[in-house]
Amino acid sequence: MPELPFDPISEAARQWRKHWGASAVPSMVAVTSIMRTEQILTARLNEVLKPWALTFPRYEALMLLFYSRNGSLPLGKMGERLQVHPTSITNTIDGLQKLGYAERTRHEEDRRKWLASITERGRVVAAEATEAINAARFGTAPLKRAQLQDLSAILRELRDDADDLGS
Amino acid sequence: MPELPFDPISEAARQWRKHWGASAVPSMVAVTSIMRTEQILTARLNEVLKPWALTFPRYEALMLLFYSRNGSLPLGKMGERLQVHPTSITNTIDGLQKLGYAERTRHEEDRRKWLASITERGRVVAAEATEAINAARFGTAPLKRAQLQDLSAILRELRDDADDLGS
Numbered sequence: 555m556p557e558l559p560f561d562p563i564s565e566a567a568r569q570w571r572k573h574w575g576a577s578a579v580p581s582m583v584a585v586t587s588i589m590r591t592e593q594i595l596t597a598r599l600n601e602v603l604k605p606w607a608l609t610f611p612r613y614e615a616l617m618l619l620f621y622s623r624n625g626s627l628p629l630g631k632m633g634e635r636l637q638v639h640p641t642s643i644t645n646t647i648d649g650l651q652k653l654g655y656a657e658r659t660r661h662e663e664d665r666r667k668w669l670a671s672i673t674e675r676g677r678v679v680a681a682e683a684t685e686a687i688n689a690a691r692f693g694t695a696p697l698k699r700a701q702l703q704d705l706s707a708i709l710r711e712l713r714d715d716a717d718d719l720g721s
Numbered sequence: 722m723p724e725l726p727f728d729p730i731s732e733a734a735r736q737w738r739k740h741w742g743a744s745a746v747p748s749m750v751a752v753t754s755i756m757r758t759e760q761i762l763t764a765r766l767n768e769v770l771k772p773w774a775l776t777f778p779r780y781e782a783l784m785l786l787f788y789s790r791n792g793s794l795p796l797g798k799m800g801e802r803l804q805v806h807p808t809s810i811t812n813t814i815d816g817l818q819k820l821g822y823a824e825r826t827r828h829e830e831d832r833r834k835w836l837a838s839i840t841e842r843g844r845v846v847a848a849e850a851t852e853a854i855n856a857a858r859f860g861t862a863p864l865k866r867a868q869l870q871d872l873s874a875i876l877r878e879l880r881d882d883a884d885d886l887g888s
Contacts, residue, residue, distance in 0.1 A: 562802050562803070578858060581859040582859055584861060585860070590880055592755055592756060614753075694748045697751070697879055702748055702750070708871060709872075713730075715863050719727070
């Protein structure tokens with residue numbers, strides 16, 4: 555991205571206040587800031603994960619398999635845990651399969667269900683990629699520990715409201 | 722999304738701490754919280770904007786035209802302001818054109834450049850959709866004004882670092 559002569563979100567706040575009054579400005583600014591931050595983080599994470607041809611959604615799925623007791627999980631359960639659509643998790647696992655990091659097989663007890671399993675190569679990559687992503691602090695520079703914790707606490711309230719986390 | 726028996730991000734934090742130690746946990750939690758929040762907000766905003774067949778990126782582009790002095794802007798400038806790729810802004814404007822909210826024409830002085838212009842119908846829709854989105858506080862419930870401001874202030878530091886806002 556080129557250097558900007560001004561902050562586009564501050565400029566949007568100015569226009570908003572002028573046309574519609576001040577009341578919705580804090581929510582507009584927060585939402586556009588989150589949208590832009592998601593873009594920035596995705597770009598940074600994909601850069602860190604590039605050596606293993608991983609994207610962040612693929613990495614998240616790989617780690618879920620890595621942490622699982624037998625190295626395998628039903629696709630439906632993975633979709634639930636990653637909070638993504640069934641078609642989306644199928645694509646993600648197929649991506650990991652092409653890379654040789656996971657395999658997709660029929661569930662032995664229920665042949666209608668699909669199971670994903672991490673490969674030996676997948677385990678090595680999970681550890682290597684996590685070392686890189688931890689060292690990069692998930693791309694959160696220049697935010698400090700306390701800021702990250704404040705951020706998570708605020709977003710937790712919104713997630714509770716939307717996802718019914720039972721907390 | 723179904724009700725979850727636990728918070729998947731808290732569960733990820735537990736696994737992270739166990740396998741890799743505590744140091745990267747706050748950044749992992751913050752990043753996955755932002756990713757999930759972006760999904761929640763996108764779903765909520767698309768729901769609010771449904772009566773006008775708008776998505777949030779289309780709405781943002783429409784508002785940029787609405788605020789512009791002559792109701793029209795070069796596509797290159799719009800991509801810069803919305804911080805998206807040139808191909809992405811072209812698709813967005815074509816979407817608005819199909820809905821009758823904007824038109825894409827050749828720049829009169831420089832025929833290699835494209836210009837987007839808001840239509841009369843687009844102006845009406847911009848005002849109606851903004852009323853709805855302001856009333857819905859951009860989907861930020863249950864967050865309060867002070868929380869939204871704290872959130873924006875923290876994310877501003879990250880945006881400054883990534884986007885070089887010259888501030």
